[in-house]
Amino acid sequence: MTIRQLLILSHVLVAFVAAGIAGLSPIANSSSALVYAVVCTTALSMATGWWCASQIRRGLRLIENAIADGERLKGDSEFHKTAANLYAHVQRWVDSAATGRQQMREVEAVLASVDRQGTEHGEPHNASRQLRLVLASVGREAHETLKQLITCNGEIYQIGQKLSEGAQQQSDTAVKATRDIERLSEDIGTIEKTSTQTQQAVKAARETAVQAVEIVSQLRAGMECIREEVTVGETKVRLLREHALEIGALARTITEVCAKTDMLALNASIESVRAGEHGRGFAVVADEIRKLAGQVANSAREVEDRITSIESEMDETYKIMSSERAGIDAEAEHVESLGCSLVAIQHSTDQMQEHLKKVEQASQNQLRRTSDIVTFLENVLAVADAGRGNSEETRWKTKTLTELIVRLTDVLEPLLLSAQNQPTTHASSSGASGASARSGERNTQPAAKAAKSFEQMVVS
Protein backbone atom coordinates (compact mmCIF):
# COMPACT_ATOMS: atom_id res chain seq x y z
CA MET A 1 0.00 0.00 0.00
CA THR A 2 1.43 3.39 -0.98
CA ILE A 3 1.69 6.52 1.11
CA ARG A 4 -0.89 8.24 -1.01
CA GLN A 5 -3.48 5.53 -0.40
CA LEU A 6 -2.73 5.64 3.30
CA LEU A 7 -3.22 9.40 3.37
CA ILE A 8 -6.55 9.11 1.50
CA LEU A 9 -7.62 6.45 3.96
CA SER A 10 -6.66 8.62 6.93
CA HIS A 11 -8.55 11.59 5.44
CA VAL A 12 -11.64 9.43 4.91
CA LEU A 13 -11.49 8.18 8.48
CA VAL A 14 -11.11 11.70 9.90
CA ALA A 15 -13.99 12.94 7.76
CA PHE A 16 -16.07 10.01 8.88
CA VAL A 17 -15.34 10.66 12.55
CA ALA A 18 -16.01 14.38 12.17
CA ALA A 19 -19.29 13.65 10.46
CA GLY A 20 -20.16 11.17 13.17
CA ILE A 21 -19.38 13.68 15.88
CA ALA A 22 -21.39 16.36 14.12
CA GLY A 23 -24.31 13.97 13.72
CA LEU A 24 -24.16 12.66 17.27
CA SER A 25 -23.75 16.03 18.98
CA PRO A 26 -27.48 17.14 18.57
CA ILE A 27 -28.69 13.61 19.29
CA ALA A 28 -26.56 12.65 22.22
CA ASN A 29 -26.94 15.87 24.20
CA SER A 30 -24.27 14.54 26.38
CA SER A 31 -20.73 15.55 26.58
CA SER A 32 -19.50 12.00 27.19
CA ALA A 33 -20.33 10.88 23.67
CA LEU A 34 -18.76 13.99 22.36
CA VAL A 35 -15.65 13.29 24.37
CA TYR A 36 -15.55 9.77 23.03
CA ALA A 37 -15.73 11.07 19.51
CA VAL A 38 -12.99 13.63 20.13
CA VAL A 39 -10.83 11.01 21.77
CA CYS A 40 -11.30 8.68 18.85
CA THR A 41 -10.43 11.45 16.42
CA THR A 42 -7.37 12.40 18.46
CA ALA A 43 -6.28 8.78 18.62
CA LEU A 44 -6.63 8.61 14.89
CA SER A 45 -4.55 11.77 14.48
CA MET A 46 -1.90 10.40 16.83
CA ALA A 47 -1.79 7.21 14.86
CA THR A 48 -1.37 9.20 11.66
CA GLY A 49 1.42 11.31 13.26
CA TRP A 50 3.13 8.22 14.58
CA TRP A 51 3.05 6.76 11.11
CA CYS A 52 4.57 9.94 9.65
CA ALA A 53 7.34 9.90 12.30
CA SER A 54 8.09 6.26 11.56
CA GLN A 55 8.30 7.06 7.85
CA ILE A 56 10.71 9.94 8.52
CA ARG A 57 12.85 7.76 10.82
CA ARG A 58 12.90 5.09 8.18
CA GLY A 59 14.06 7.63 5.59
CA LEU A 60 16.80 8.86 7.89
CA ARG A 61 17.94 5.31 8.57
CA LEU A 62 18.15 4.77 4.85
CA ILE A 63 20.27 7.94 4.57
CA GLU A 64 22.56 6.71 7.34
CA ASN A 65 22.90 3.38 5.65
CA ALA A 66 23.60 5.12 2.37
CA ILE A 67 26.36 7.22 4.01
CA ALA A 68 27.79 4.19 5.78
CA ASP A 69 27.78 2.24 2.55
CA GLY A 70 29.17 5.20 0.58
CA GLU A 71 32.55 3.48 0.12
CA ARG A 72 30.85 0.44 -1.24
CA LEU A 73 28.85 2.42 -3.71
CA LYS A 74 30.17 2.08 -7.17
CA GLY A 75 28.99 3.90 -10.20
CA ASP A 76 26.47 6.64 -10.76
CA SER A 77 23.58 4.22 -10.95
CA GLU A 78 23.74 3.36 -7.27
CA PHE A 79 24.22 6.97 -6.31
CA HIS A 80 21.24 8.02 -8.41
CA LYS A 81 19.29 5.20 -6.88
CA THR A 82 20.08 6.44 -3.37
CA ALA A 83 19.27 10.02 -4.37
CA ALA A 84 16.00 8.85 -5.86
CA ASN A 85 15.18 7.02 -2.64
CA LEU A 86 16.00 10.10 -0.64
CA TYR A 87 13.86 12.23 -2.95
CA ALA A 88 11.01 9.76 -2.59
CA HIS A 89 11.28 9.93 1.20
CA VAL A 90 11.26 13.72 1.08
CA GLN A 91 8.21 13.63 -1.15
CA ARG A 92 6.51 11.29 1.24
CA TRP A 93 7.42 13.55 4.12
CA VAL A 94 6.05 16.56 2.24
CA ASP A 95 2.86 14.69 1.52
CA SER A 96 2.67 13.67 5.15
CA ALA A 97 3.17 17.30 6.16
CA ALA A 98 0.36 18.35 3.82
CA THR A 99 -1.80 15.64 5.28
CA GLY A 100 -0.90 16.79 8.80
CA ARG A 101 -1.76 20.34 7.86
CA GLN A 102 -5.10 19.24 6.55
CA GLN A 103 -5.68 17.15 9.64
CA MET A 104 -4.67 20.09 11.81
CA ARG A 105 -7.24 22.26 10.09
CA GLU A 106 -9.85 19.63 10.52
CA VAL A 107 -8.92 19.21 14.19
CA GLU A 108 -9.12 22.98 14.64
CA ALA A 109 -12.52 22.91 13.00
CA VAL A 110 -13.63 20.09 15.27
CA LEU A 111 -12.30 21.95 18.30
CA ALA A 112 -14.14 25.08 17.27
CA SER A 113 -17.33 23.05 16.79
CA VAL A 114 -16.90 21.47 20.18
CA ASP A 115 -16.35 24.88 21.73
CA ARG A 116 -19.51 26.20 20.09
CA GLN A 117 -21.57 23.19 21.20
CA GLY A 118 -20.28 23.45 24.74
CA THR A 119 -21.14 27.13 24.85
CA GLU A 120 -24.67 26.49 23.53
CA HIS A 121 -25.35 23.78 26.11
CA GLY A 122 -23.90 25.82 28.89
CA GLU A 123 -21.36 23.20 29.73
CA PRO A 124 -17.83 23.91 30.43
CA HIS A 125 -15.55 23.00 27.45
CA ASN A 126 -13.47 20.51 29.32
CA ALA A 127 -13.38 18.22 26.33
CA SER A 128 -11.82 20.94 24.20
CA ARG A 129 -9.27 21.69 26.86
CA GLN A 130 -8.39 18.02 27.24
CA LEU A 131 -8.12 17.73 23.49
CA ARG A 132 -5.76 20.69 23.37
CA LEU A 133 -3.68 19.17 26.15
CA VAL A 134 -3.43 15.93 24.25
CA LEU A 135 -2.41 17.79 21.10
CA ALA A 136 0.16 19.77 23.08
CA SER A 137 1.53 16.51 24.43
CA VAL A 138 1.73 15.16 20.90
CA GLY A 139 3.44 18.39 19.77
CA ARG A 140 6.00 18.12 22.58
CA GLU A 141 6.77 14.53 21.67
CA ALA A 142 7.17 15.51 18.05
CA HIS A 143 9.30 18.48 19.06
CA GLU A 144 11.61 16.28 21.13
CA THR A 145 11.80 13.78 18.32
CA LEU A 146 12.69 16.52 15.84
CA LYS A 147 15.35 17.78 18.23
CA GLN A 148 16.89 14.36 18.25
CA LEU A 149 16.59 14.25 14.52
CA ILE A 150 18.45 17.57 14.24
CA THR A 151 21.18 16.27 16.50
CA CYS A 152 21.52 13.04 14.54
CA ASN A 153 21.41 14.96 11.29
CA GLY A 154 24.23 17.22 12.48
CA GLU A 155 26.31 14.23 13.39
CA ILE A 156 25.56 12.72 10.00
CA TYR A 157 26.62 16.00 8.41
CA GLN A 158 29.93 15.98 10.29
CA ILE A 159 30.51 12.32 9.43
CA GLY A 160 29.77 13.08 5.78
CA GLN A 161 32.25 15.98 5.92
CA LYS A 162 34.91 13.73 7.40
CA LEU A 163 34.13 11.12 4.80
CA SER A 164 34.48 13.76 2.09
CA GLU A 165 37.81 14.93 3.49
CA GLY A 166 39.02 11.36 3.83
CA ALA A 167 37.91 10.62 0.30
CA GLN A 168 39.74 13.76 -0.88
CA GLN A 169 42.92 12.68 0.92
CA GLN A 170 42.50 9.19 -0.44
CA SER A 171 42.06 10.60 -3.93
CA ASP A 172 45.15 12.83 -3.58
CA THR A 173 47.20 9.96 -2.21
CA ALA A 174 45.99 7.69 -5.00
CA VAL A 175 46.89 10.33 -7.62
CA LYS A 176 50.33 10.81 -6.10
CA ALA A 177 50.86 7.06 -5.84
CA THR A 178 49.73 6.70 -9.45
CA ARG A 179 52.23 9.34 -10.58
CA ASP A 180 55.03 7.72 -8.57
CA ILE A 181 54.17 4.31 -9.94
CA GLU A 182 54.06 5.71 -13.46
CA ARG A 183 57.56 7.16 -12.93
CA LEU A 184 58.60 3.84 -11.43
CA SER A 185 57.19 2.14 -14.50
CA GLU A 186 59.17 4.50 -16.74
CA ASP A 187 62.31 3.76 -14.73
CA ILE A 188 61.67 0.04 -14.97
CA GLY A 189 61.16 0.46 -18.72
CA THR A 190 64.46 2.31 -18.91
CA ILE A 191 66.12 -0.47 -16.90
CA GLU A 192 64.67 -3.07 -19.23
CA LYS A 193 65.81 -1.11 -22.29
CA THR A 194 69.27 -0.60 -20.80
CA SER A 195 69.40 -4.27 -19.87
CA THR A 196 68.51 -5.22 -23.43
CA GLN A 197 71.17 -2.89 -24.84
CA THR A 198 73.73 -4.17 -22.33
CA GLN A 199 72.80 -7.72 -23.24
CA GLN A 200 73.39 -6.93 -26.90
CA ALA A 201 76.72 -5.31 -26.04
CA VAL A 202 77.71 -8.31 -23.93
CA LYS A 203 76.69 -10.58 -26.79
CA ALA A 204 78.85 -8.57 -29.17
CA ALA A 205 81.69 -8.68 -26.63
CA ARG A 206 81.29 -12.43 -26.36
CA GLU A 207 81.43 -12.82 -30.14
CA THR A 208 84.50 -10.60 -30.18
CA ALA A 209 86.05 -12.69 -27.42
CA VAL A 210 85.32 -15.88 -29.38
CA GLN A 211 86.91 -14.36 -32.48
CA ALA A 212 89.85 -13.19 -30.37
CA VAL A 213 90.28 -16.70 -28.98
CA GLU A 214 90.35 -18.08 -32.52
CA ILE A 215 92.81 -15.38 -33.56
CA VAL A 216 94.95 -16.15 -30.52
CA SER A 217 94.96 -19.84 -31.39
CA GLN A 218 95.99 -18.95 -34.96
CA LEU A 219 98.60 -16.58 -33.55
CA ARG A 220 99.85 -19.36 -31.28
CA ALA A 221 100.13 -21.72 -34.25
CA GLY A 222 101.86 -18.98 -36.26
CA MET A 223 104.30 -18.31 -33.45
CA GLU A 224 105.00 -22.02 -33.17
CA CYS A 225 105.76 -22.07 -36.91
CA ILE A 226 107.97 -19.01 -36.53
CA ARG A 227 109.70 -20.66 -33.60
CA GLU A 228 110.37 -23.78 -35.64
CA GLU A 229 111.54 -21.68 -38.58
CA VAL A 230 113.80 -19.65 -36.30
CA THR A 231 115.20 -22.88 -34.88
CA VAL A 232 115.79 -24.19 -38.40
CA GLY A 233 117.34 -20.85 -39.38
CA GLU A 234 119.53 -20.98 -36.31
CA THR A 235 120.72 -24.45 -37.24
CA LYS A 236 121.36 -23.33 -40.79
CA VAL A 237 123.23 -20.26 -39.61
CA ARG A 238 125.35 -22.51 -37.41
CA LEU A 239 126.02 -24.78 -40.40
CA LEU A 240 126.82 -21.74 -42.56
CA ARG A 241 129.22 -20.54 -39.88
CA GLU A 242 130.91 -23.92 -39.89
CA HIS A 243 131.08 -23.79 -43.69
CA ALA A 244 132.52 -20.29 -43.48
CA LEU A 245 135.11 -21.55 -41.03
CA GLU A 246 135.96 -24.31 -43.46
CA ILE A 247 136.18 -21.79 -46.29
CA GLY A 248 138.41 -19.63 -44.09
CA ALA A 249 140.63 -22.62 -43.46
CA LEU A 250 140.74 -23.29 -47.19
CA ALA A 251 141.60 -19.65 -47.81
CA ARG A 252 144.38 -19.87 -45.29
CA THR A 253 145.59 -23.04 -47.01
CA ILE A 254 145.50 -21.22 -50.34
CA THR A 255 147.41 -18.36 -48.78
CA GLU A 256 150.01 -20.75 -47.49
CA VAL A 257 150.19 -22.47 -50.88
CA CYS A 258 150.56 -19.09 -52.52
CA ALA A 259 153.33 -18.20 -50.09
CA LYS A 260 155.11 -21.44 -50.96
CA THR A 261 154.47 -20.89 -54.65
CA ASP A 262 155.89 -17.41 -54.30
CA MET A 263 158.93 -18.84 -52.60
CA LEU A 264 159.30 -21.50 -55.25
CA ALA A 265 159.01 -18.90 -57.95
CA LEU A 266 161.59 -16.78 -56.16
CA ASN A 267 163.96 -19.72 -55.95
CA ALA A 268 163.28 -20.43 -59.61
CA SER A 269 164.19 -16.84 -60.40
CA ILE A 270 167.41 -17.23 -58.42
CA GLU A 271 168.18 -20.40 -60.32
CA SER A 272 167.45 -18.72 -63.63
CA VAL A 273 169.82 -15.90 -62.70
CA ARG A 274 172.44 -18.44 -61.85
CA ALA A 275 171.79 -20.13 -65.19
CA GLY A 276 172.54 -16.90 -66.99
CA GLU A 277 171.31 -16.47 -70.55
CA HIS A 278 169.81 -19.95 -70.58
CA GLY A 279 167.60 -19.24 -67.69
CA ARG A 280 166.23 -15.91 -68.90
CA GLY A 281 162.94 -17.40 -70.20
CA PHE A 282 162.64 -19.44 -67.08
CA ALA A 283 163.02 -16.27 -65.05
CA VAL A 284 160.12 -14.70 -66.94
CA VAL A 285 157.96 -17.71 -66.21
CA ALA A 286 159.02 -17.60 -62.59
CA ASP A 287 158.12 -13.92 -62.39
CA GLU A 288 154.71 -14.59 -63.88
CA ILE A 289 154.22 -17.42 -61.46
CA ARG A 290 155.18 -15.10 -58.61
CA LYS A 291 152.70 -12.51 -59.84
CA LEU A 292 149.96 -15.11 -60.10
CA ALA A 293 150.82 -16.40 -56.69
CA GLY A 294 150.68 -12.85 -55.38
CA GLN A 295 147.30 -12.27 -57.00
CA VAL A 296 145.97 -15.56 -55.64
CA ALA A 297 147.39 -14.68 -52.24
CA ASN A 298 145.69 -11.28 -52.36
CA SER A 299 142.42 -12.89 -53.44
CA ALA A 300 142.78 -15.55 -50.80
CA ARG A 301 143.47 -12.85 -48.25
CA GLU A 302 140.39 -10.95 -49.36
CA VAL A 303 138.41 -14.16 -49.20
CA GLU A 304 139.79 -14.75 -45.76
CA ASP A 305 138.85 -11.23 -44.73
CA ARG A 306 135.39 -11.67 -46.18
CA ILE A 307 135.04 -15.00 -44.49
CA THR A 308 136.13 -13.41 -41.23
CA SER A 309 133.52 -10.68 -41.60
CA ILE A 310 130.94 -13.30 -42.60
CA GLU A 311 131.86 -15.28 -39.51
CA SER A 312 131.38 -12.25 -37.31
CA GLU A 313 128.08 -11.49 -39.02
CA MET A 314 127.07 -15.10 -38.67
CA ASP A 315 127.89 -14.93 -35.00
CA GLU A 316 125.76 -11.79 -34.66
CA THR A 317 122.96 -13.39 -36.68
CA TYR A 318 123.16 -16.49 -34.53
CA LYS A 319 122.98 -14.37 -31.40
CA ILE A 320 120.08 -12.36 -32.83
CA MET A 321 118.23 -15.52 -33.80
CA SER A 322 118.84 -17.00 -30.39
CA SER A 323 117.51 -13.80 -28.86
CA GLU A 324 114.54 -13.90 -31.25
CA ARG A 325 113.86 -17.49 -30.27
CA ALA A 326 113.93 -16.51 -26.60
CA GLY A 327 111.65 -13.55 -27.39
CA ILE A 328 109.30 -15.81 -29.34
CA ASP A 329 109.21 -18.20 -26.38
CA ALA A 330 108.35 -15.29 -24.08
CA GLU A 331 105.71 -13.98 -26.52
CA ALA A 332 104.28 -17.49 -26.83
CA GLU A 333 103.85 -17.53 -23.06
CA HIS A 334 102.17 -14.12 -23.26
CA VAL A 335 99.87 -15.36 -26.02
CA GLU A 336 99.07 -18.41 -23.93
CA SER A 337 98.14 -16.25 -20.95
CA LEU A 338 96.18 -13.95 -23.30
CA GLY A 339 94.25 -16.96 -24.59
CA CYS A 340 93.46 -18.02 -21.02
CA SER A 341 92.31 -14.47 -20.23
CA LEU A 342 90.10 -14.39 -23.32
CA VAL A 343 88.55 -17.71 -22.39
CA ALA A 344 87.90 -16.33 -18.90
CA ILE A 345 86.35 -13.22 -20.49
CA GLN A 346 84.18 -15.47 -22.63
CA HIS A 347 82.93 -17.36 -19.56
CA SER A 348 82.35 -14.06 -17.75
CA THR A 349 80.32 -12.71 -20.68
CA ASP A 350 78.25 -15.90 -20.68
CA GLN A 351 77.48 -15.49 -16.98
CA MET A 352 76.82 -11.77 -17.48
CA GLN A 353 74.42 -12.55 -20.32
CA GLU A 354 72.50 -14.99 -18.11
CA HIS A 355 72.33 -12.41 -15.31
CA LEU A 356 71.10 -9.78 -17.75
CA LYS A 357 68.41 -12.13 -19.02
CA LYS A 358 67.23 -12.60 -15.44
CA VAL A 359 67.28 -8.84 -14.93
CA GLU A 360 65.27 -8.34 -18.10
CA GLN A 361 62.70 -10.93 -17.04
CA ALA A 362 62.47 -9.37 -13.57
CA SER A 363 62.01 -5.94 -15.16
CA GLN A 364 59.23 -7.26 -17.38
CA ASN A 365 57.51 -8.83 -14.37
CA GLN A 366 57.90 -5.58 -12.42
CA LEU A 367 56.50 -3.64 -15.35
CA ARG A 368 53.51 -5.97 -15.56
CA ARG A 369 52.87 -5.79 -11.84
CA THR A 370 53.26 -2.02 -11.89
CA SER A 371 50.67 -1.84 -14.62
CA ASP A 372 48.33 -3.93 -12.48
CA ILE A 373 48.97 -1.65 -9.50
CA VAL A 374 48.23 1.39 -11.65
CA THR A 375 44.96 -0.21 -12.71
CA PHE A 376 44.11 -0.94 -9.07
CA LEU A 377 44.94 2.64 -8.09
CA GLU A 378 42.80 3.98 -10.90
CA ASN A 379 39.93 1.89 -9.57
CA VAL A 380 40.61 3.13 -6.04
CA LEU A 381 40.72 6.67 -7.38
CA ALA A 382 37.39 6.21 -9.14
CA VAL A 383 35.86 4.75 -5.99
CA ALA A 384 37.30 7.61 -3.92
CA ASP A 385 35.90 10.17 -6.34
CA ALA A 386 32.54 8.46 -6.27
CA GLY A 387 32.60 8.34 -2.47
CA ARG A 388 33.60 11.97 -2.29
CA GLY A 389 30.75 12.93 -4.61
CA ASN A 390 28.31 10.83 -2.62
CA SER A 391 29.53 12.40 0.61
CA GLU A 392 29.04 15.86 -0.81
CA GLU A 393 25.58 14.99 -1.98
CA THR A 394 24.82 13.45 1.40
CA ARG A 395 26.04 16.56 3.13
CA TRP A 396 23.85 18.78 0.99
CA LYS A 397 20.89 16.50 1.43
CA THR A 398 21.48 16.37 5.17
CA LYS A 399 21.68 20.14 5.28
CA THR A 400 18.43 20.43 3.38
CA LEU A 401 16.87 17.89 5.70
CA THR A 402 18.05 19.92 8.70
CA GLU A 403 16.41 23.02 7.32
CA LEU A 404 13.24 21.09 6.74
CA ILE A 405 13.33 19.72 10.30
CA VAL A 406 13.87 23.24 11.66
CA ARG A 407 10.89 24.47 9.72
CA LEU A 408 8.90 21.48 11.00
CA THR A 409 9.91 22.47 14.50
CA ASP A 410 8.66 25.99 13.81
CA VAL A 411 5.44 24.46 12.61
CA LEU A 412 5.02 22.41 15.76
CA GLU A 413 5.91 25.32 18.04
CA PRO A 414 2.40 26.95 17.91
CA LEU A 415 0.98 23.72 19.24
CA LEU A 416 3.26 23.99 22.23
CA LEU A 417 2.35 27.64 22.71
CA SER A 418 -1.34 26.82 22.56
CA ALA A 419 -0.83 24.15 25.21
CA GLN A 420 1.03 26.59 27.40
CA ASN A 421 -1.69 29.22 27.00
CA GLN A 422 -4.53 26.79 27.75
CA PRO A 423 -4.67 27.12 31.61
CA THR A 424 -5.01 30.93 31.35
CA THR A 425 -7.70 30.56 28.74
CA HIS A 426 -9.47 27.95 30.89
CA ALA A 427 -9.52 30.30 33.91
CA SER A 428 -10.96 33.15 31.97
CA SER A 429 -13.51 31.02 30.13
CA SER A 430 -14.94 29.58 33.37
CA GLY A 431 -16.14 33.07 34.29
CA ALA A 432 -18.08 34.15 31.21
CA SER A 433 -19.26 32.45 28.05
CA GLY A 434 -18.54 35.50 25.82
CA ALA A 435 -14.97 35.40 26.95
CA SER A 436 -14.80 31.73 26.00
CA ALA A 437 -15.73 32.63 22.44
CA ARG A 438 -12.90 35.14 22.30
CA SER A 439 -10.58 32.66 23.87
CA GLY A 440 -11.66 30.19 21.16
CA GLU A 441 -10.71 32.71 18.56
CA ARG A 442 -7.36 33.26 20.27
CA ASN A 443 -6.77 29.54 20.47
CA THR A 444 -7.39 29.17 16.78
CA GLN A 445 -4.68 31.74 15.96
CA PRO A 446 -1.62 29.53 16.79
CA ALA A 447 -3.14 26.71 14.82
CA ALA A 448 -3.60 28.97 11.82
CA LYS A 449 -0.10 30.23 12.22
CA ALA A 450 1.25 26.69 12.36
CA ALA A 451 -0.78 25.76 9.31
CA LYS A 452 0.60 28.75 7.44
CA SER A 453 4.25 27.91 8.36
CA PHE A 454 3.77 24.33 7.35
CA GLU A 455 2.33 25.47 4.06
CA GLN A 456 5.37 27.70 3.42
CA MET A 457 7.71 24.83 4.29
CA VAL A 458 5.93 22.52 1.88
CA VAL A 459 6.04 25.15 -0.83
CA SER A 460 9.78 25.63 -0.26
Added chain:
Amino acid sequence: MNALSAPVDEKYCVFLTGGLWFALPATLIREVAERPTLAIVPRSNPVLAGLCHEGSEFLPVLRLPSRASQPSHASEQKMLILHGPNGAWALLIDEVHGIESLECSHDAEGYFDDWSTAVMGTSTWNKQFVRILNPDGLYRLAEQMLKSDWAELSTSTTLASN
Protein backbone atom coordinates in the same frame (compact mmCIF):
# COMPACT_ATOMS: atom_id res chain seq x y z
CA MET B 1 187.18 2.58 -49.56
CA ASN B 2 186.93 -1.02 -48.69
CA ALA B 3 184.15 -2.05 -51.01
CA LEU B 4 184.33 -4.99 -53.33
CA SER B 5 183.94 -4.50 -57.03
CA ALA B 6 180.60 -5.68 -58.50
CA PRO B 7 179.37 -5.94 -62.08
CA VAL B 8 176.92 -3.35 -63.30
CA ASP B 9 173.31 -4.52 -63.91
CA GLU B 10 173.85 -7.60 -61.86
CA LYS B 11 170.77 -9.30 -60.45
CA TYR B 12 170.28 -8.76 -56.76
CA CYS B 13 167.91 -10.28 -54.30
CA VAL B 14 166.14 -7.37 -52.59
CA PHE B 15 164.83 -8.05 -49.09
CA LEU B 16 163.55 -6.20 -46.04
CA THR B 17 164.64 -6.69 -42.46
CA GLY B 18 164.37 -4.47 -39.41
CA GLY B 19 162.59 -1.83 -41.50
CA LEU B 20 165.61 -1.42 -43.85
CA TRP B 21 165.98 -2.55 -47.40
CA PHE B 22 169.03 -4.66 -48.33
CA ALA B 23 170.22 -6.56 -51.38
CA LEU B 24 172.52 -9.50 -52.03
CA PRO B 25 173.89 -10.77 -55.35
CA ALA B 26 171.45 -13.34 -56.62
CA THR B 27 174.17 -15.65 -57.88
CA LEU B 28 175.47 -16.07 -54.32
CA ILE B 29 172.11 -17.13 -52.96
CA ARG B 30 171.38 -20.80 -53.02
CA GLU B 31 167.80 -20.80 -51.79
CA VAL B 32 165.08 -18.85 -50.09
CA ALA B 33 163.36 -20.82 -47.33
CA GLU B 34 160.95 -20.47 -44.45
CA ARG B 35 162.44 -19.98 -41.03
CA PRO B 36 162.93 -23.42 -39.53
CA THR B 37 163.20 -24.33 -35.90
CA LEU B 38 166.50 -22.94 -34.62
CA ALA B 39 168.78 -24.40 -32.02
CA ILE B 40 170.06 -21.55 -29.84
CA VAL B 41 173.82 -21.49 -29.17
CA PRO B 42 174.31 -20.41 -25.56
CA ARG B 43 176.48 -17.46 -24.61
CA SER B 44 176.89 -16.40 -28.23
CA ASN B 45 176.60 -13.00 -29.81
CA PRO B 46 173.07 -12.05 -31.00
CA VAL B 47 174.49 -12.02 -34.53
CA LEU B 48 174.27 -15.81 -34.38
CA ALA B 49 170.57 -16.63 -34.28
CA GLY B 50 171.21 -20.36 -33.94
CA LEU B 51 171.70 -23.55 -35.88
CA CYS B 52 169.22 -25.30 -38.17
CA HIS B 53 168.95 -28.53 -40.12
CA GLU B 54 168.14 -27.86 -43.75
CA GLY B 55 168.75 -30.08 -46.72
CA SER B 56 170.62 -32.79 -44.79
CA GLU B 57 173.11 -30.32 -43.39
CA PHE B 58 173.48 -28.14 -40.34
CA LEU B 59 173.60 -24.45 -41.11
CA PRO B 60 174.61 -21.51 -38.96
CA VAL B 61 171.88 -18.91 -39.05
CA LEU B 62 173.05 -15.31 -38.73
CA ARG B 63 171.27 -11.99 -38.56
CA LEU B 64 172.49 -8.54 -39.55
CA PRO B 65 174.40 -6.62 -36.84
CA SER B 66 171.93 -3.78 -37.17
CA ARG B 67 169.09 -6.21 -36.54
CA ALA B 68 170.89 -7.92 -33.69
CA SER B 69 170.71 -4.80 -31.52
CA GLN B 70 166.90 -4.71 -31.80
CA PRO B 71 164.92 -6.34 -28.98
CA SER B 72 162.28 -8.24 -31.01
CA HIS B 73 162.99 -10.67 -33.78
CA ALA B 74 159.48 -12.02 -34.30
CA SER B 75 159.20 -10.68 -37.84
CA GLU B 76 162.14 -12.78 -39.04
CA GLN B 77 160.11 -15.47 -40.80
CA LYS B 78 162.35 -16.23 -43.82
CA MET B 79 165.95 -16.92 -44.37
CA LEU B 80 168.35 -16.75 -47.29
CA ILE B 81 170.72 -19.69 -47.70
CA LEU B 82 174.05 -18.53 -49.14
CA HIS B 83 177.22 -20.21 -50.37
CA GLY B 84 180.13 -19.41 -48.13
CA PRO B 85 183.87 -20.24 -48.06
CA ASN B 86 183.32 -22.82 -45.34
CA GLY B 87 180.05 -24.08 -46.69
CA ALA B 88 176.52 -22.79 -46.76
CA TRP B 89 175.11 -20.49 -44.11
CA ALA B 90 171.78 -18.68 -43.66
CA LEU B 91 170.70 -15.12 -42.99
CA LEU B 92 167.38 -14.31 -41.24
CA ILE B 93 165.28 -11.70 -42.98
CA ASP B 94 161.71 -10.36 -42.72
CA GLU B 95 160.54 -10.43 -46.30
CA VAL B 96 161.96 -11.05 -49.79
CA HIS B 97 160.74 -8.71 -52.47
CA GLY B 98 162.30 -10.35 -55.51
CA ILE B 99 165.17 -10.45 -57.95
CA GLU B 100 165.94 -7.03 -59.30
CA SER B 101 168.64 -5.41 -61.42
CA LEU B 102 170.33 -2.68 -59.41
CA GLU B 103 172.90 -0.06 -60.27
CA CYS B 104 175.37 -0.25 -57.44
CA SER B 105 177.30 2.80 -56.22
CA HIS B 106 180.22 1.97 -54.01
CA ASP B 107 179.92 4.76 -51.45
CA ALA B 108 178.85 2.85 -48.38
CA GLU B 109 181.47 4.43 -46.16
CA GLY B 110 179.98 6.50 -43.38
CA TYR B 111 176.74 4.63 -43.24
CA PHE B 112 177.91 1.59 -41.25
CA ASP B 113 181.12 2.40 -39.43
CA ASP B 114 181.07 -0.70 -37.28
CA TRP B 115 180.39 -3.23 -40.00
CA SER B 116 181.36 -1.30 -43.19
CA THR B 117 183.20 -4.34 -44.44
CA ALA B 118 179.87 -6.11 -44.88
CA VAL B 119 178.36 -3.41 -47.13
CA MET B 120 179.45 -3.47 -50.72
CA GLY B 121 177.58 -0.38 -51.93
CA THR B 122 174.19 1.31 -52.13
CA SER B 123 171.43 1.72 -54.67
CA THR B 124 167.86 2.98 -55.06
CA TRP B 125 164.94 0.81 -55.95
CA ASN B 126 161.37 1.86 -56.16
CA LYS B 127 162.26 5.12 -54.40
CA GLN B 128 163.78 3.10 -51.57
CA PHE B 129 167.38 3.28 -50.31
CA VAL B 130 168.92 -0.21 -50.66
CA ARG B 131 172.16 -1.37 -49.10
CA ILE B 132 173.99 -3.95 -51.15
CA LEU B 133 175.71 -6.42 -48.88
CA ASN B 134 178.91 -8.43 -49.34
CA PRO B 135 178.15 -11.96 -48.14
CA ASP B 136 181.74 -12.93 -47.44
CA GLY B 137 182.40 -9.72 -45.53
CA LEU B 138 179.24 -10.18 -43.57
CA TYR B 139 180.22 -13.76 -42.74
CA ARG B 140 183.74 -12.74 -41.64
CA LEU B 141 182.40 -9.89 -39.53
CA ALA B 142 180.03 -12.20 -37.75
CA GLU B 143 182.86 -14.70 -37.28
CA GLN B 144 185.06 -12.04 -35.73
CA MET B 145 182.35 -10.88 -33.43
CA LEU B 146 181.62 -14.41 -32.25
CA LYS B 147 185.29 -15.18 -31.70
CA SER B 148 185.80 -11.99 -29.78
CA ASP B 149 182.86 -12.73 -27.54
CA TRP B 150 183.87 -16.32 -26.96
CA ALA B 151 187.46 -15.19 -26.18
CA GLU B 152 186.21 -12.71 -23.62
CA LEU B 153 183.96 -15.37 -22.26
CA SER B 154 186.78 -17.93 -21.90
CA THR B 155 189.01 -15.30 -20.25
CA SER B 156 186.36 -14.33 -17.80
CA THR B 157 185.60 -18.00 -17.15
CA THR B 158 189.27 -18.75 -16.51
CA LEU B 159 189.57 -15.78 -14.21
CA ALA B 160 186.48 -16.85 -12.44
CA SER B 161 187.75 -20.44 -12.05
CA ASN B 162 191.13 -19.24 -10.81
